[in-house]
Amino acid sequence: MGNKTEGKNDLLIQLIESQLKPNVKAIDAEAFYAEAFLKSLGEKGFFLSEEEQAFDTYFTEMNIIREVAKVCMTTAFCLWCHFAALIYVRKTPNLQLKEKMLPFLEKGEVLGSTGLSNAMKYYAGIEKLHLQAKPADGGYVLSGRLPAVSNLGKDHWFGVIANVEENKRIMLFVSSSVEGLELKERTEFLGVNGSATHACTFNDVFIPNEWIVTEDADSFINSIRPVIVLYQIPLGLGVTEASIDGIEKVKMSKNGWNQFLKLQPHELTNELNEIEQRVGKLYRQNEINWKEIASMRLDTVYLTLKTVHASMLHHGSSGYVRESDPARQLREAYFLANLTPTLQQLEKVVHPS
Numbered sequence: 010m011g012n013k014t015e016g017k018n019d020l021l022i023q024l025i026e027s028q029l030k031p032n033v034k035a036i037d038a039e040a041f042y043a044e045a046f047l048k049s050l051g052e053k054g055f056f057l058s059e060e061e062q063a064f065d066t067y068f069t070e071m072n073i074i075r076e077v078a079k080v081c082m083t084t085a086f087c088l089w090c091h092f093a094a095l096i097y098v099r100k101t102p103n104l105q106l107k108e109k110m111l112p113f114l115e116k117g118e119v120l121g122s123t124g125l126s127n128a129m130k131y132y133a134g135i136e137k138l139h140l141q142a143k144p145a146d147g148g149y150v151l152s153g154r155l156p157a158v159s160n161l162g163k164d165h166w167f168g169v170i171a172n173v174e175e176n177k178r179i180m181l182f183v184s185s186s187v188e189g190l191e192l193k194e195r196t197e198f199l200g201v202n203g204s205a206t207h208a209c210t211f212n213d214v215f216i217p218n219e220w221i222v223t224e225d226a227d228s229f230i231n232s233i234r235p236v237i238v239l240y241q242i243p244l245g246l247g248v249t250e251a252s253i254d255g256i257e258k259v260k261m262s263k264n265g266w267n268q269f270l271k272l273q274p275h276e277l278t279n280e281l282n283e284i285e286q287r288v289g290k291l292y293r294q295n296e297i298n299w300k301e302i303a304s305m306r307l308d309t310v311y312l313t314l315k316t317v318h319a320s321m322l323h324h325g326s327s328g329y330v331r332e333s334d335p336a337r338q339l340r341e342a343y344f345l346a347n348l349t350p351t352l353q354q355l356e357k358v359v360h361p362s
């Protein structure tokens with residue numbers, strides 16, 4: 010088993026080096042979407058879960074996200090979007106949807122995403138649901154607008170949650186090519202523009218029953234939310250590890266003057282190791298603890314922000330070049346801080362009083 014895992018990890022590194030790394034500057038500066046790389050991961054079997062238990066799948070996929078995030082968090086975020094879609098389809102009670110879509114998603118023939126940022130904020134009491142669904146013959150008619158859904162392209166699929174009535178919300182899995190759905194690409198962000206993010210406007214879109222993830226979105230979200238947030242932790246860990254490596258590389262530059270900076274790489278490494286140990290404890294206990302996951306996600310964001318700031322200071326003027334690794338990692342870290350659940354939402358969960 011160990012040799013098989015090591016071999017798969019070696020293949021992952023090879024794919025990252027050959028297919029992703031050469032495109033990182035274009036992803037960051039020109040909003041290039043690494044769709045071919047994402048599909049190649051599926052072709053090579055990195056999205057398959059049939060041979061693993063649930064917790065093994067969680068931590069295998071978290072490792073993939075982290076390795077990609079070390080090189081490009083924008084693409085790792087797209088990967089997280091795809092894994093979120095996989096979780097929806099793996100967990101759906103709708104066997105018709107699962108049997109139809111899961112093989113395509115796990116082989117990378119279809120890429121998926123999560124359109125649940127608004128829904129997560131709704132469940133946190135921050136926003137109203139933007140989508141409304143009306144029952145129709147054989148399904149629902151969907152209307153409303155989501156301001157930003159990432160990892161979307163032609164014939165991609167993504168999850169959404171809509172109000173049906175006051176006490177009923179449903180979750181649907183929607184094709185980006187469905188009639189009546191208008192997509193408008195958004196590339197005006199500070200960073201992460203290569204994430205294929207679109208505003209999605211639903212103009213009375215018919216959604217057939219076979220696309221329903223669940224008729225009880227409230228309960229479904231409670232069951233999957235911890236895993237979705239767990240998968241965000243390696244986004245920060247990957248950027249943090251890469252930033253620490255960058256600080257180490259310039260440690261002796263400027264005639265060693267970096268030693269006088271207050272924050273040094275060994276301190277950051279110690280904090281990174283602490284979070285890794287907490288994640289490992291979850292795995293050993295085979296337990297999903299929502300508050301502990303929220304706490305780890307919160308601490309990961311703060312550590313990532315602290316590390317990229319330190320990296321900018323250690324690199325000095327070379328880090329102030331827009332296309333430098335430290336500048337890109339700084340933008341990526343601020344995106345992570347605003348990724349749902351945001352710092353404010355996490356603080357409310359972890360420190361409610």
